[in-house]
Amino acid sequence: xxxxxxxxxxxxxxxxxxxxxxxxxxxxxxxxxxxxxxxxxxxxxxxxxxxxxxxxxxxxxxxxxxxxxxxxxxxxxxxxxxxxxxxxxxxxxxxxxxxxxxxxxxxxxxxxxxxxxxxxxxxxxxxxxxxxxxxxxxxxxxxxxxxxxxxxxxxxxxxxxxxxxxxxxxxxxxxxxxxxxxxxxxxxxxxxxxxxxxxxxxxxxxxxxxxxxxxxxxxxxxxxxxxxxxxxxxxxxxxxxxxxxxxxxxxxxxxxxxxxxxxxxxxxxxxxxxxxx
Amino acid sequence: xxxxxxxxxxxxxxxxxxxxxxxxxxxxxxxxxxxxxxxxxxxxxxxxxxxxxxxxxxxxxxxxxxxxxxxxxxxxxxxxxxxxxxxxxxxxxxxxxxxxxxxxxxxxxxxxxxxxxxxxxxxxxxxxxxxxxxxxxxxxxxxxxxxxxxxxxxxxxxxxxxxxxxxxxxxxxxxxxxxxxxxxxxxxxxxxxxxxxxxxxxxxxxxxxxxxxxxxxxxxxxxxxxxxxxxxxxxxxxxxxxxxxxxxxxxxxxxxxxxxxxxxxxxxxxxxxxxxxxxxxxxxxxxxxxxxxxxxxxxxxxxxxxxxxxxxxxxxxxxx
Numbered sequence: 001x002x003x004x005x006x007x008x009x010x011x012x013x014x015x016x017x018x019x020x021x022x023x024x025x026x027x028x029x030x031x032x033x034x035x036x037x038x039x040x041x042x043x044x045x046x047x048x049x050x051x052x053x054x055x056x057x058x059x060x061x062x063x064x065x066x067x068x069x070x071x072x073x074x075x076x077x078x079x080x081x082x083x084x085x086x087x088x089x090x091x092x093x094x095x096x097x098x099x100x101x102x103x104x105x106x107x108x109x110x111x112x113x114x115x116x117x118x119x120x121x122x123x124x125x126x127x128x129x130x131x132x133x134x135x136x137x138x139x140x141x142x143x144x145x146x147x148x149x150x151x152x153x154x155x156x157x158x159x160x161x162x163x164x165x166x167x168x169x170x171x172x173x174x175x176x177x178x179x180x181x182x183x184x185x186x187x188x189x190x191x192x193x194x195x196x197x198x199x200x201x202x203x204x205x206x207x208x209x210x211x212x213x214x215x216x217x218x219x220x221x222x223x224x225x226x227x228x229x230x231x232x233x234x235x236x237x238x239x240x241x242x243x244x245x246x247x248x249x250x251x252x253x254x255x256x257x258x259x260x261x262x263x264x265x266x267x268x269x270x271x272x273x274x275x276x277x
Numbered sequence: 278x279x280x281x282x283x284x285x286x287x288x289x290x291x292x293x294x295x296x297x298x299x300x301x302x303x304x305x306x307x308x309x310x311x312x313x314x315x316x317x318x319x320x321x322x323x324x325x326x327x328x329x330x331x332x333x334x335x336x337x338x339x340x341x342x343x344x345x346x347x348x349x350x351x352x353x354x355x356x357x358x359x360x361x362x363x364x365x366x367x368x369x370x371x372x373x374x375x376x377x378x379x380x381x382x383x384x385x386x387x388x389x390x391x392x393x394x395x396x397x398x399x400x401x402x403x404x405x406x407x408x409x410x411x412x413x414x415x416x417x418x419x420x421x422x423x424x425x426x427x428x429x430x431x432x433x434x435x436x437x438x439x440x441x442x443x444x445x446x447x448x449x450x451x452x453x454x455x456x457x458x459x460x461x462x463x464x465x466x467x468x469x470x471x472x473x474x475x476x477x478x479x480x481x482x483x484x485x486x487x488x489x490x491x492x493x494x495x496x497x498x499x500x501x502x503x504x505x506x507x508x509x510x511x512x513x514x515x516x517x518x519x520x521x522x523x524x525x526x527x528x529x530x531x532x533x534x535x536x537x538x539x540x541x542x543x544x545x546x547x548x549x550x551x552x553x554x555x556x557x558x559x560x561x562x563x564x565x566x567x568x569x570x571x572x573x574x575x576x577x578x579x580x581x582x583x584x585x586x587x588x589x590x591x592x593x594x595x596x597x
Contacts, residue, residue: 014477014481014484015396015397015477015480015481015484015490015493016484016489016490016493017392017393017396017490017494018393018396018397020389021389021390021392021393022393022397022399024385024386024389025386025389025390025393025394025405025409028382028386028389029390029405029408029409032454032457032458032461033408033411033412033458033461034408035427036423036424036426036427036458037411037415037423039423039426039427039432039433040419040422040423040426043426082329082332085325085328085329085332086329086332086333088325089325089326089329090329092316093322093325093326095326099573101329101330101333102573103569103570103572103573104333104337104338104569105333105337106569106572107337107341107565107569108337109512109515109516110512110515110519110564110565110566110568110569110572111340111341111519111561111562111565112518112519112520112521112538112539112558112561112565113519113521113522113539114519114521114539114540114542114543114558114561115344115519115539115542115558115561115562115565116340118542118546118554118555118558119340119341119343119344119347119555119558120340122343122347122551122555123339123340123343128343129339129343130335130339153336154336154337154340157336157337173315176315177315180315186317186318186321189315211414214416215414215415215416215417215418215419216416216417216522217416217417217418217521217522217525218417218521218522218525218539222543222546235416235417235418235419235522236418238418238419238422239418239525239526242422242425242526247425247426247429247431250422251422251426254416254418254419254422257416257419258415258416258419261414261415261416261419262414264414265407265410265411265414268414269407
């Protein structure tokens with residue numbers, strides 16, 4: 001958030017309610033978010049270092065990290081490409097049904113993840129609309145890693161479109177006209193003029209889709225098949241440990257996930273700051 | 278995450294129009310330029326549109342359509358059968374109760390946080406804003422886990438709660454708490470950029486004219502932020518009713534007692550009651566569609582007001 005610069009700083013606290021609103025904000029933030037999150041950290045300290053390392057680096061957990069990060073990365077790359085394409089088409093062209101498509105892009109935000117999960121599974125299973133077409137060709141998209149990637153693509157798509165779209169809308173047409181006047185081809189204009197303008201937003205959208213995919217649970221578990229070492233995602237490891245009453249182990253893996261999420265949050269914040277420049 | 282309202286398209290009349298694009302598009306482009314040097318050849322344009330539409334068809338439209346066709350696969354009787362089960366009704370009731378508690382609480386928080394962050398200068402403001410956004414970057418499963426660690430049998434308050442016979446985890450309060458956590462930032466993050474852009478001039482004017490703090494809020498601030506508020510509330514509500522991961526960790530999956538609609542869908546699906554699972558899922562999908570419709574209406578209304586405000590003569594004070 002851009003904070004009002006020193007030049008026209010509002011006189012301090014003319015409006016009433018500062019103590020009330022800030023006090024309530026801090027109180028609510030503490031009881032809902034900060035104290036519970038600190039419970040996670042304190043619980044981890046009940047483990048010795050060896051126990052912690054053992055819990056977060058057993059082969060099954062390592063396989064889950066690899067799947068979670070690999071699939072999230074692939075999904076975010078696919079989303080970056082198609083998200084940019086969709087944003088471009090929505091901003092630059094007119095075609096019938098455009099407003100409908102524009103509204104529909106937010107579907108993954110609005111559709112509960114469990115619904116997305118069972119629906120994608122129904123489509124891609126061997127008797128589904130898409131699965132039955134691909135099965136004869138030996139392509140299986142459900143109940144394996146492909147399914148994980150597809151669910152994560154679904155979940156992440158709006159992040160890229162919605163971060164790139166406003167930037168493309170604000171992009172100055174004059175720059176493109178200048179490039180064209182100077183003899184650039186349309187592709188060169190895109191490559192050297194338009195793309196650098198949207199690149200920070202695209203990267204932000206990519207990071208957001210990636211961050212969301214790492215934590216995603218609901219849509220993935222139905223379609224993944226959840227085979228240990230093969231298609232078991234990290235959040236599911238946490239659930240599995242909880243079901244065996246291994247609270248310490250679950251907490252250790254959760255801390256790893258949390259630290260990575262925070263790191264990504266910082267990256268996203270930095271990217272957004274860069275974007276605003 | 279979601280584009281804040283304040284960022285949604287400022288009416289830009291410079292979209293290049295193809296030659297056959299004389300549809301009901303809103304502002305008539307002043308320069309209707311077919312194939313100007315800054316637009317692509319038609320074949321490029323239509324191939325890009327086709328690829329985008331195919332992708333959207335495969336990844337968004339087909340899954341949505343599949344929910345309803347799977348629900349009605351065995352006819353409407355089988356569909357309705359799913360709602361004759363008392364467990365389905367208790368799941369629907371619990372989902373509604375959860376949203377009815379979580380959304381208003383986050384609404385009050387969102388307004389208070391946005392007021393504190395945008396109307397005053399204080400140290401650590403940027404950090405506070407980041408903290409408000411924090412729950413978005415926490416995995417839903419971790420969100421559920423933290424409440425188990427706080428209130429579960431082995432948790433911080435576990436023994437005390439047990440001694441006083443209070444159940445939070447594996448009961449309704451835990452579900453509500455987990456839902457509040459995952460929907461925590463929705464309303465605040467819509468309001469903060471909006472109120473930041475509006476500044477404090479109007480509120481200060483109201484103060485000078487002798488309004489009390491509440492009067493200023495109700496009559497000056499609230500009308501200015503109402504669209505952002507509605508926008509945040511419907512998105513918050515959609516997530517609150519649809520949350521799965523966090524709720525799944527704290528629920529304990531007791532049929533008829535601690536199952537929300539998404540959890541009920543999961544149970545039915547895992548019991549191979551596909552039609553019933555998709556029938557309940559279709560209700561949630563309808564909720565998603567209603568959410569999208571309201572969201573689009575709010576965006577269009579907001580744009581219209583922005584345009585109207587921009588069209589005012591410059592010497593008049595702007596409403597937004």
